[in-house]
Amino acid sequence: NLIEEWLLSNDFNEKYKKENHPYPSLLDPKKLNDEKEEINYKTIPAELAWEMNLPLPDNYEFVFLLIHGAGTTAMTRYLRLCNISLNRHWGDPVFQYLDSYRMLIKKSNYNVIILAGCLSKANFNLGIKFYNLIQKKIPAICVVRDPISVLRPIVNHYGNLQHPKDKIQSQIDIEKYPVQDNFKIQVPYAYPDQNGNPTLNTVKEYADDKYGDFYILSVKIKELKHRIQKLYYLDMNSILPENSFETLLNLSKIFHFTVPKSSELFFSKANSSDNHVDYLFFPKKLYLRYNNEDISLEIIKQKIVSSEYLDYTKYFTNSPFLIQEIGIKIILHKKYLQYFRSGIVYEKFSSYLHDYLFYLEQFYNKERKKIINEQEILDFMKSNPEVLKKYKLKLDKELVHIKEHRPDIVASWKYYQEFEKMCEELD
Incomplete structure (x- = not known):
């Protein structure tokens, strides 16, 4: 009866039907967030919530758009030092939704949703659904790094x-x-x-999406464009141990979380090769x-x-x-x-x-x-033009938003600039 009442309501028509939303919620999210209602988020199992397209409970403050190889371990550690709860950023999109859902029904926590940096072909549509079930209008952060330097920890991954x-x-x-x-x-x-x-062949395997598609930042931005109020890009250098405390202090003023008084906690070798x-x-x-x-x-x-x-x-x-x-x-x-x-x-x-x-x-x-370094990665691409072309196609699509909003960061990427020159020479 509640489903029928909701689907026939003006609110449903305005929020979902008019815009032809691909994953319309089968219950009213406003009522679900109210614990006084008989049926609310706490009374619905996470698995059933996923099947019913219920948007995630709105108990989160921002989203973290993760890029693998761009300081994920360090940044998640720093956020947790600030008593921020995070969902686990591995597993398929269904797992990420379920883990986020269970985290968010604990009303007392300061919560942040991490969106993983990879989607397999088999899980791509599930990923799109997960992104569309994040419906609260919130800001986002994204730690970015020279795309060639991103490949370094991936190739040498432990x-x-x-x-x-x-x-x-x-x-x-x-x-x-x-x-x-x-x-x-x-x-x-x-x-x-x-x-x-470690082997440079991994560079080719990532170009061929052997382990999944790791170039999905543009996908996440597209799917969340009507919900992200502002995307804050953080250059990788800003979360190096010597800069991390000041960076988190600045973020805390924007997002209103608490930073530990001791800066010593932020000095870590987490980014070390x-x-x-x-x-x-x-x-x-x-x-x-x-x-x-x-x-x-x-x-x-x-x-x-x-x-x-x-x-x-x-x-x-x-x-x-x-x-x-x-x-x-x-x-x-x-x-x-x-x-x-x-x-x-x-x-x-x-x-x-x-x-x-x-x-x-x-x-x-x-x-x-x-350890394989950036110059060796570039030399490998130069010797394998087909691999170079594949990365060119990926990065042209992936970097549209940051080139528009933070060209200063892109200009600082030494190896990416060299990559672009290689592509021009290839043309």
Whole structure:
């Protein structure tokens, strides 16, 4: 009866029928957002809501138009530091809707909807439906990056089904566990060649949409154009660790969320190309059995250390690479200080750490040599004109909006400008 009443109403005619909306809601969204109504969002399961084309509950403040390879991990981390709830940005569009729906019925939270950066051919129409079920008029943000630089973290992407997480030891008995065994793990690149290393062939595979279409920003903007009040573009540089706190502070004034008082929380290596190596090796607790107690040192990567710990880094390494560039700290809990003063424990840790840190630095340098950079990506495109043409078609369509509204950002993209010159030469 409620469905029939709604479909025959003037409101339905104005909101959906007149504009020939592709996914008309089968119930009145205004009543659904009112918890005093007998049937409202909280009484309807998310799965049924999707089938009935119900727009998402309007308990969200803005949307985040995600571009893979443009600081997704860092930006989502920063937003969560500001006590913002986000839906998960992976999975098919139905999953994203269901996850968003369940998040939004919790009225007390400050919520933001993330729109994932990829759609498969099979899920494309489901994606269009998901976008059309975001019907509240709200602003949006989008972190953008030089499109050629976007390909760099994708080509070098970390994580696959053969993830070695279960083989990674976070606690190591230095009396029993040889140093070399820590470094026998192969980094699990997502798109490896036959030797397990990153490959430029991934550039071609992304041009052919082998893993889905990653150039859908223009699609999201088109589908949401009548709901997005304003799209705020953030250049990737603005969310680098040294700039991130100020950027979030400025955003908080626009979107009215709360930023933590300490800027230290925003200093992170999240954007580092070595972040996958970080995951394998930090944090690590090295311990030995002494006087019936496990005495431990911890190797970490964080700027702030609890007052219960002492920074012992300088006693074990003076490597500028490890200390300044990688940012490691070797810390000791104060309760173990008495054992280190005896000298025996210190000597054992010193011997083990000397070798451990030597191999760690070697491992980093070995992995860095595998990383494919922007110039290599451009050279690959130049040598494969068909690949270059495919990216030209994609980017011409993808960048229409930002070229119109933020030409200054586009002009700052060094590698994209080189890409455009290559395309002109090809013509």
